[in-house]
Amino acid sequence: METLSRERAHGGEQVVCRHRSESTGTEMVFSVFVPPHAPGARLPVVWFLSGLSCTHANVTEKGEYRRVCAELGLVFVAPDTSPRGEGVPDDPDGAYDFGLGAGFYLDAVRAPFVEHYRMRRYVLDELPALIAAEFPVDLSRQGITGHSMGGHGALTLGLSNPNRFRAVSAFAPIVAPSQVPWGQKAFAGYLGSDRALWRRHDAVALIEDGARVPALLVDQGDADPFLTEQLRPELLREACAQAGIALTLRLQPGYTHSYYFVSSFMDDHLRWHAQRLG
Numbered sequence: 001m002e003t004l005s006r007e008r009a010h011g012g013e014q015v016v017c018r019h020r021s022e023s024t025g026t027e028m029v030f031s032v033f034v035p036p037h038a039p040g041a042r043l044p045v046v047w048f049l050s051g052l053s054c055t056h057a058n059v060t061e062k063g064e065y066r067r068v069c070a071e072l073g074l075v076f077v078a079p080d081t082s083p084r085g086e087g088v089p090d091d092p093d094g095a096y097d098f099g100l101g102a103g104f105y106l107d108a109v110r111a112p113f114v115e116h117y118r119m120r121r122y123v124l125d126e127l128p129a130l131i132a133a134e135f136p137v138d139l140s141r142q143g144i145t146g147h148s149m150g151g152h153g154a155l156t157l158g159l160s161n162p163n164r165f166r167a168v169s170a171f172a173p174i175v176a177p178s179q180v181p182w183g184q185k186a187f188a189g190y191l192g193s194d195r196a197l198w199r200r201h202d203a204v205a206l207i208e209d210g211a212r213v214p215a216l217l218v219d220q221g222d223a224d225p226f227l228t229e230q231l232r233p234e235l236l237r238e239a240c241a242q243a244g245i246a247l248t249l250r251l252q253p254g255y256t257h258s259y260y261f262v263s264s265f266m267d268d269h270l271r272w273h274a275q276r277l278g
């Protein structure tokens with residue numbers, strides 16, 4: 001692992017690293033904020049999964065999480081959203097919603113994406129092991145959140161691993177990718193036509209099929225241009241109501257899909273995670 005930058009911030013350190021990933025077969029870059037802490041302490045960790053077209057840098061530069069992470073003693077990790085580099089296939093038309101910057105936090109099964117697009121394995125297995133080896137984290141206290149496609153990642157990985165993630169939240173998530181154009185394009189490209197496989201990567205379908213977490217926090221801007229076509233939080237509300245999952249879904253007036261929205265509610269999400277991570 002190579003440290004690309006290390007900056008003191010809020011009494012802790014904001015670090016950006018690059019490493020060779022076995023999961024993706026590429027170099028991957030991620031950022032980690034380590035808050036001030038006592039020597040030898042192991043801290044709870046919140047994973048932030050980013051949205052379409054992002055890298056680790058969007059939330060690192062615009063997410064405004066450091067002050068509250070420093071206050072609460074949370075490590076904050078931001079992975080990239082896809083493999084990148086020579087030989088990594090992209091959308092044939094270079095579109096932002098598939099291929100580079102759009103890994104959808106799943107392991108592809110279709111050629112040519114199967115070779116590198118293994119973001120689920122990367123985020124669930126490889127990166128936690130690396131982070132635990134290199135930073136003072138306590139992997140028995142993990143929370144997961146994310147924005148848009150990353151909200152989809154947080155919800156699906158959280159619902160599929162309720163014993164690992166003690167807190168799950170999302171900002172403007174894609175809640176039912178099988179039912180919306182972004183998800184349908186990505187799932188057809190990465191997973192093919194097997195709808196049963198799609199359901200394992202779809203938060204609403206996972207809940208319909210029995211996945212459970214005690215509680216979810218979701219914020220959504222009501223001026224988000226993707227709200228009615230791509231995000232459709234009402235589908236999550238219905239699924240959670242049926243399943244008895246305590247969903248706090250807050251429609252935030254006037255907010256769009258941007259990091260102005262994400263950063264405005266970041267404090268609330270971090271406090272919500274800290275409460276559940278102890």
Ligand SMILES: N[C@@H](CCC(=O)N[C@@H](CS)C(=O)NCC(=O)O)C(=O)O
Pocket residue numbers: 050051052053054058096147148149257258259
């Ligand atoms: N207009 C955007 C569409 C994609 C988009 O809105 N991405 C969201 C996540 S789904 C984002 O966070 N973009 C980067 C940013 O705002 O920093 C683009 O082409 O980049």
